[in-house]
Amino acid sequence: MLDATDHRILRQFQAAPDLPMADLADRAGVTPTTLARRLDKMRDAGVIRAVRTVINWPALGYTVEVSLRVTLDKTQPRAFDEFLSEARKVPEVIEAQTFLGQVDARLSVIARDMPHYQQVYRDKLLTLPHIADIEALMHVARVKFDETLPL
Template sequence: MITDQDKKILGTLQNNGRMSMVDLAHEANMSESTCLRRTKSLEEVGVIKGYSANLDYEKAGFDVMAFVQVNINQNSEAEFDNFKNAVRASPYILECYSLSGPYDHLMKVVARNNKELSHFILKTLKTFPEIRDAQTLFVLHEVKHTNALPLDLP
């Protein structure tokens, strides 16, 4: 169960994960020792999974982002495992989710240009033996992107 103190810590860290424990304690209105203990506890139970820098994909040299919807052959657990392992091994695939609905999976993919994305889709993704069908949707404009959870919902 996430307490109100935890929500203060988590909300503050979501806005600035690099802040010092002194500043975090001040922002969360608690002592440094309490803040440190609560933060460590949130890390240990896995609420805080890690800390990272959020990069702008275009400024980092990846001019193309797309979502790829795929259907796979799921005749056996081994086929599904092979698909998952191939997805995890690909540096182009940033995220992949199993879905309900007309497609089995949705992948978020980046590439430096259209040629590189085309090569990835035609030469790499289409060679996964488990994939039956794939549809690529190019991102034209990012309207909203956040990893911050809405912790203060009623």
């Protein structure tokens, strides 16, 4: 399990993952060697999966984001697997989730503008297998987006 030092390291690492190791160690109150050893241990244990870059899609011209709530035809035995396999191939689908309940899946889709979204919707999304019903929810604003844990 993680101790108080590990939690302190994770708090600092979440806040500034691109900080030089010596500075990160100083902020966490440990030596650079201890920091490196503990980060390696947390990576090996799967606590830290990756350090990644978060891209500002609108800055690259992708100004439309839509959430699609999808209900699948569950009379088909492999409906979930086949739907998700094909959805993964659509570059504009940036996230896919599955649910238990009335809605089976949610796709988060980005597009440059509405004509681009309409083209993606007609040519790529409506052709995904086993769709029984689909509802589009246009994103207006992202009020909160935070993947950090309250450590």
